[in-house]
Structure formats: structure tokens, C-alpha cells
Amino acid sequence: MNTNTTPDLDQLDDAVAAAAFRRLVRHLQHRHDAQNIELMGLAGFCRNCLADWIRDAGFEGDKAAARELIHGMPQEEWKATRQTPATPEQLAAMEASIARNKTD
Template sequence: MNGHDRIDTINDAVAAAAFRRLVRHLQHRTDTQNIDLMGLAGFCRNCLADWIRDAGFEGDRAEARAVIHGMPFEEWKAQHQSEATPEQIARMEESVKRNAPGH
């Protein structure tokens, strides 16, 4: 841990509360497309679902996505996801290249 990386010093209950707030924020902001999150930050709601599984969530991929999206993924997709443009895909691909290994 370097002097700037203190994330592991945060109490687990505090970290869990912040994570839940992030997830609820993303559930509320359905206008924010996953492809745009990927283009800006290199992760999206589906990544969060994968990360909770990596952390020990016992459900399968569909269950993890339902937890993060607040509904089954296919339902969320039908209600809120638009077709990605070539520009969005290009931004996502460039952004993901910047991710640290394993993220």
C-alpha cells in the first residue's frame, strides 16, 4: 500500500454502505448507459456484478446482474439500454485499454 492508497483502511461497514449507495445511484440513473460508463471509466454495472461474484457472491451471473441493475438484466436492457454507436464502442475500447490488469 502506498501513501495514497488507503482504501483498505476503510471499515468494511462504511465501504459496504458506500458501495450500496453507488449501486442505488446507478439504478436511479438509468439514463447513463453502460457503454458510456465503460467509455469514461472502464467499468459498468455488469462489471460491478462480476466484481461481487469475484468477492464471494454466491449467485450466478444473472443473479449478480439483477442485484446491481435492480431487476433482471434482460428487463433492464429492454427498458433502458439503447444501441451503442460506433463512437461509443471506440471510446469504450480505448478506455478499457487503460484499466489495470485484473480489473
């Protein structure tokens, strides 16, 4: 069963889904202590993935604009002020987690 296209989820009102998405993005903007590498290691996605997904969904901005929207600031500023160096353990967890992602 492909859990990415659950019929119940597809029936969710777009306004409700959009509100939940905005809440998620604002939460991640506030919780900059949750590093992208940790999100990737645990869940197989991060802020950059969300930026890619909004572009896939029709956002007309380029990659930099999408990442700025999700990060709440230009990505280079976010990296300089929020991102910490990844440890070998974090990188290994990320690789293992990404391997579990389904490709559709």
C-alpha cells in the same frame, strides 16, 4: 504505484465501504440514463463489471443473479427497457478506455 490497493483504502471500515457501495449501486439504478457503454467509455467499468466484482468478492449467486442485484431487475428486462443501441463513437471510446485498465 498500483492505485487499486492503496493502503488508506484498505483501512476503510468494511461497513463504511459497504454503505458507499450500496449508495453507488442505488445511484446507478436510479440513473439508468447513464448507459453502460458510456460508463465503460469514461471510466472503464459499468454495472456488469460491478456484478462481476461482487461475484469475485464472494457473492454466491450466479452471473444472472449478480446482474439482477446490481441492475435492480433481471438484465434482460433492463436491456429491453433501459439500454439504447451503442453508437460507433461509444464503442470506440469504450475500447480505448478498457485498454487503459490495469490488469492485476
